[in-house]
Amino acid sequence: MYKNSLLAKSVHFALMSGAAVAALSASTAFAAEEEGAKVERIEVTGSRIKRTDMETTVPITVLSREDIAQTGAINVADILNSSPVTIAGSDQSNSAFSTTTVGLNTTSLRNLGESRTLVLVNGRRFVSGVDPSTGYAVDLNAIPTSMIDRIEILKSASSAIYGSDAVAGVVNIITRKDFDGVEIAAQAGVSGESDRETRTISVTSGKNWSGGNAWISLGYDDDKGIKGTDRDFSKQDLAVFLDDNGNEVADILNSSYPPQGRIGGYNGDGSEYGGGVADGFNRASYRQLVTPLERKYAAAGLTLELADNVSMWNELNWNTTKTNDSTIEPTPLDIVNDVWKKSRNGKGGMDVNSPLIPDALRAALVADGITNLNETTFVRRMVEFGARSTDLERNTIRVATGMDWAINDTWTSSTYLTWGRTDQQQDNGGQVNVERAALALDVIEDANGNLVCANELARLQGCVPLDMFGAGTISDDAVKYVKSPAKAVGQAEQFVLGTSVTGELPLELAGGNIGVAMGLEYREERGTYSPGDLAQTGASSTNQSDPTDGKLYTKDVYAEAILPVMDGLELDLAARYADHSITGGDWTWNAGVEYTPIDSLKLRASAATAIRTPNIADLFGGKGETFSRVTDPCDGITATTAGDVAANCRSIPQISARIAADPNGEFVLTQAERQGTGGTVGGNVDVKAETADTWSAGFVWQIMDELSFTVDYYDISVKDAIDTTDRSVVLTRCFEVAPSAFSQNCNGATLRDANGALIDVNSGTSNENNIDTSGIDAEVNYTVDIGPGSFKAQLVWNYTNEYVTTGILDGDAIDYVGEVLYPEHRANLNLSYLIDDFSFAWRMRYWDSVVDSVNGDNGNFTDGESLTTFNEIDAVVYHDINARYNFSNGVEATVGIRNLFDKQPPLLPQGTNSGGTGINTASEAYDVTGRYFYAGVTVKF
Incomplete structure (x- = not known):
């Protein structure tokens, strides 16, 4: 069983020093115990029982600190979402048009959604970073890369081990521990277009002593983002049309809400409205391609030995994230329906003889038989109010503390507590108070022939006429009276208390003693969100929204056992009962088997049930x-x-x-x-809980010491998936x-x-769909000495066989495999060469050829027919390179280039399903920045 092989040694080295994924994955040790030697057991994601090797009955992918360094990423989301098994939920591009989720960075395993992906830090839950009215997910911005030792991705359901939400699997972020010394790291980067400047600096200091360790880390990150107008593919609002020959083309589609106003078929001054580029409005000129993001953080840890067999540990994380200067186009105001509320049986309007209306426009309207503007279209882009802006700040604080007790040589006890809170504060600009707009549109002439608001009380409160008939006609005083600055605040809070015991039963099977773990866990979630007074009353030009206020808790009991049935055959069993305060009780279980017929081959299979209980937004999200x-x-x-x-x-x-x-x-x-x-x-x-049935089967084959091969098939079936019911x-x-x-x-x-x-x-959340997905994961790792150095190669590949969503009510099923966000094939090829103190890495990322829609529900803007040319998107390969050198005085320098060949994203304009609002492509799949250069230095002493 590889008692002294390079394989077994590699596991220990990789885990203790954070070696590259290629080395770590190659080091899939098969439990090496020497007679009379003390076995070192490690903690592996997916089990609470420590074991002797990384390989378990379910597949785990490890992203090491080396991997993060080789990408030059200052945000863990950038490296995590480039893995073939994960995809971005929210990122700095696809959230740019939102006011509540802007700037979020989240991840989704198997494309099953961020709410079905459980993100842990050191094996324990982390508080949500999403405002509780919108959803629930860990914001990866709150976990700086300088703190991370490695990331373990458990690619299988694990609710029996970790509780709710681990439907697609688990992302366990392991932070650095036992830090001794001082480390200062700094990095700067810029795109090939001389924008998206980034910079990061962190200082970490720690000290080991005979009775424990203490460390602290401080850091600052700044990402300047990219304006939409700074890239050719996003500088205009584009849509798919048919040319004179019937071919699909992408052409400018400016908004029909122009700054000069559009009343019927006329501009605000009475001239004929021609539409198109001349009279329309380019919304892209105000939009963000990548949202600016600024982060400050502090983290600390303390471990103390209170006695020979008792130790206490503490973790503290604080992070603040700001998305200043996030803008979208000025408010498009529909005066007839937004102000006068005609669509809601409103009786307001403006007589065609109003002194605000220019003579030329009045004459044209009268000729068309219009006597009141509520009888026609009256829309305008409110550019005088400025861009709709979102200055948003998220502050996250988390405290974790616990005590570990080595009861005897075989039994240990652990008790822990975590508390976390995310506060979100946002200032929204550029909005219109529609109640005041109605008053400011109702004008008369005073005794001196001046136009004034008809309502005397409104005049006393500052009302002045709101002239929307022409470009630039709204006065500063009118803006001051009608504008509606808005503040919104939200808070997500989490409390977890757990205790467990692990050890070995005095019952020995043919393969060894039975390892067990059992415990209790209490988790409480609270969430509030207030969208602002005017938004709640419907007096703002933004959509009316009710506040959110909710609380839930769950009480869990769980047990796990590892049964070494015989030498080379092991069973893993786990079960959990969770009592949810809203949805009631649910059982989940895991069952796995490992079989090693020969030293070089391990066969494994697992089956599990999982749940996702509804979160605050699902249950209590304000209407x-x-x-x-x-x-x-x-x-x-x-x-x-x-x-x-x-x-x-x-x-x-x-x-x-x-x-x-x-x-x-x-x-x-x-x-x-x-x-x-x-x-x-x-x-x-x-809403009731989602349930899932999952299973996987595969093998790990150590072909030779230098070459390993891992293949796993997975199948996930989610029942009663929670979604918002389409109206x-x-x-x-x-x-x-x-x-x-x-x-x-x-x-x-x-x-x-x-x-x-x-x-x-009206609608809301409900259990709408069933989701079925299956596929194959494979990894190949190869290490060989070439010349004076060592060459490593790793291929990580995912094949998605199906991703079917079936409506529970109507039974309609759609298989999304082959669409933009559901490629059939994704793969990473990582090559590196190490010679003495110099290393060079070349990483290639592959995204398969896809279509925008598998069922033809997209369409062009000419006749509405399904897209053909713009439905087809070719495969893309991104190339990244990185070079590092370790100087003898504790200084390490690194330089690198991402997207080496400046691969531009495919065009996905309006008319497509996958194109993100305002960016004309899909940032979850394709790089929107272009070629990117970075350089950094790390000093240790």
Whole structure:
């Protein structure tokens, strides 16, 4: 069993010194025990029982400190999400258009979502960094790279070991310990376009003594980001059109909410509105391609031996992240519906004879038969109010402390407590107070012939006329009166208390003693979010939103056992019972087997159940206003249309009256009515837990000391997956019932106006889908001495066989494999050469060829047909190089280039499904920065 092999020695070296992944993965030791020798046991992600080797019944990928150094990444998300088994949930590009998640960096295993990926720090939970109204995930910004020793990715469900959320697997970030001395590290970088400047500096100091260790680390990171206009692919709002020959082309699609205003078919000054580049508005000119991010952090650790067999440990993390100067385009204001609320039966408007309206515009409107502006379209881009900005700060603090007791030679006890809190504060600019806008649009002439607000009280409060008829016509005083600066605050808090005992039972099987672990755990989550007073009342131009306030807790008991049935055959068993305060009790279990028929080959298989209990956002997320498109099943119904849906529609008095009054006996909505349906989405306390059944099987083959090969097949089936119910689905479920069971207001979910048009359709979270995914992971590691140095090669490959989402209600299934974010193949090839104090690394990242949509639900802007040319995206390969040199005086210098050949991202403009808002590509898959240079130095003394 490799008693003194290079393989066994490599495990110890890699774990204790953070060697490269190639060395670590090659070192898959198969439990080497020498007679009479003390066996060193290590803690491995996925088990609470220490063991003698890294390989377990489930596959684990390790990213070492060396890997992080070779990428020059100052954010752990950059290295983690480049792994073939993970993908970004939120990143600094795909969140740039958001006001609450902007700047977040999260990760998703198997593409199953950040909420199904459990992120741990040193084997224990870390507090969420997402505002509780939006979701739940660890913000990787809160874990600086300078603190990290290695990252272990457990690529299998593990709820029986760690509890809820470990559906896709576990990301366990192991921080540095037992630091002795002082280390100062600094790095700077810049793109080939001379932007996205980054800089980082950290100072770490620690001391070992006979009774323990103490250390502290301080650091600062700054990422200047990239403006949308600084790259050709994102400097304009683009969409897919058909040219004169019917070919798909990407062309400029400027917004029809222009700075000069658009009233019917006219500009604000009365000239004809031509649209296009001349009269439209380029929203991209205000957008971010990469959100700027500034971080400051401090971390500390203390370990003390209180007695020969008792030790205490403490961890402290503090991090603050700022996303200053994050902007999107100025507010697009729909005066008819946002201010006068016509879509909600509002009666406001502006008579065509208002003194605010220019004569030329008045004449054109009168000629068209318009007597009041609420009878036509009236929209404007509010550029005088500036960009909609989000200055957001997240402060995360986490304290972890515990005590370990070596009861005897075989039994140990561990008790720990963690508490963490993330406070989010944001200032939003560029918004409009729609109530004051209504007052400022209602003007008269005073005795001196000056235009003033008609409402006397409003005048006393500073109201001045709001002239929106032309570019630059809104005065500074009007901006001051109408603008709506907003503040929003949120807080996520977590408390965990756990205790466990581990050891060996006095029962020996043929392969050795039975190892066991058992314990109790209590976890409490709290979350609040206040979107600001005007946002809550609906008086702001942003969507109305209710506050969030919720609390949940879970009480868990678990047990695990390792049964060495015989020499070379081991069973791993685990079970957990979790009692959730909202959803009740759930059992989960893990079962695995390892079999080593010969010294060089290990076979393994595992099966497990997992759960994801709903989080604060799922349960208690405040209702927020939305105007996403919905399909009214009554649209097009006639007096003679057959079927239950038609009968249910005609049972609604407003619809039956409209059908009776229509010359053709139809209920046909206007375009404005189809587009004007509002409503809310939010949490739902009736949501139940998701469940998952997973299994994997594979082998580890140490072909020779220098070459190893690992292959694992995985299969994950998620039931009752939590999602926000599409509002059109709400309507379908409401109307596709027998008339005797039909509710005219869909049990309170809908509201119609006097003409029968939908005003509101409300929805929320529910257990919507089943998700099935499967595939193969493979790793090949090779190490050989060439010339005066050592060459290492590692191939990490993922093949996704299926990713099927099936609607629970209708049974509709879509297999997303082959779409942009679900490539069939992803792979990394890492090559390195070490000679004395010099090392060189070349890393290649492969993303397979994909399509934008597998089921044709995208479309061009000319005739709406599904995309063809723009549906096809070629495979890409990114090349990164890194060189480092260790000087004899404790100084290490590094230089590197990411995206060496300046590979540009594929164009995914409007009309595609995968293109991120405002960036015309998919940042989760493709590099948006371009060629990037960095250099750094580390000094140790």
